[in-house]
Amino acid sequence: MWIQIEPGERALRFAGRDLLGDVLAASAGGAPVALATLMRKRGKDLTAAGKLFVETGGKGGGTLGDTALDARARAAAAEALRRGTARTVALDEETELLIEPVIAKPRLVIVGGGHVGLAIAKLATQLEYEVAVVDDRPEFASRERFGGVNEVVNMDMVKALETMPIGWNTFIVIATRGHKLDAHCLRAAGSATRGWTRTGSARSTRRSASTSAGARPRRSRSR
Structure with missing residues (x-):
């Protein structure tokens, strides 16, 4: 050696x-x-x-x-x-x-601190991602709830996505409390050079695509 x-x-x-x-x-x-x-x-x-x-x-x-x-x-x-x-x-x-x-660790930004975001944060931490959680509700964006992540941001979710740095190895999961807010966040995160994947019903997928101008869908999945 x-x-x-x-x-x-x-x-x-x-x-x-x-x-x-x-x-x-x-x-x-x-x-x-x-x-x-x-x-x-x-x-x-x-x-x-x-x-x-x-x-x-x-x-x-x-x-x-x-x-x-x-x-x-x-x-x-x-x-x-x-x-x-x-x-x-x-x-x-x-x-x-x-x-x-x-190579930097991949970074995962989870928009929405509800039960879906909490489960994804736990899994991403185990997979050694750098994890940031964003939610505008203090009770859903706290260190008590997300103790194992790298960053917890308590602010308007759309504004957070518009202002935070998004690198080449940054991935974003949008799991807010409503489809309309999902669409606003997707529009804030998307651009002509970024693709996105929607997991959900075919109807909600079409709704997201139609209300998210500027974001380009890569593929859709129905469940």
Whole structure:
């Protein structure tokens, strides 16, 4: 077993670019990045012999000193970004790649603190989502009720959706106390680039679609 320790100012600098900001942004919910480090055995030691980084879409920088090796590392980094887990890739008996994706936890915003929202919050917490619950009723938006979530917001639900940051890995569950309020919240959360899924009766699904201008349905489910 080896434990790799590197000074941050050296480990996160590639071709004159300081990646610390990129890494911090990725961990806070920004675009994910992956770091690939070429590790070589030197006697009993394992040392870093080169680095590169890969952004979403395949862009990046740095080099491991060989074009073919760079291509292999980029492919492994892209796969690590898709899977969301770190991995090692053995190249030969003396050399391996350490691939480290930096991806924020998915964030779930639950709009409505009733019994449906409470059940979803418990499940999402178990699945290690970052969970925020929004409700305009103090008794349904309290730490006593939602003690295990990351954030509880007691304010107008439509205004909350209009003002809170929605990142690429943010998911929204709308489970308010009425269909009309559901539709208002859906309109506030939706845009031309976001899809949505409606779970419910065919009639209520059509009602939501007809009253939510600007939100584009991806598919509908009936129960």
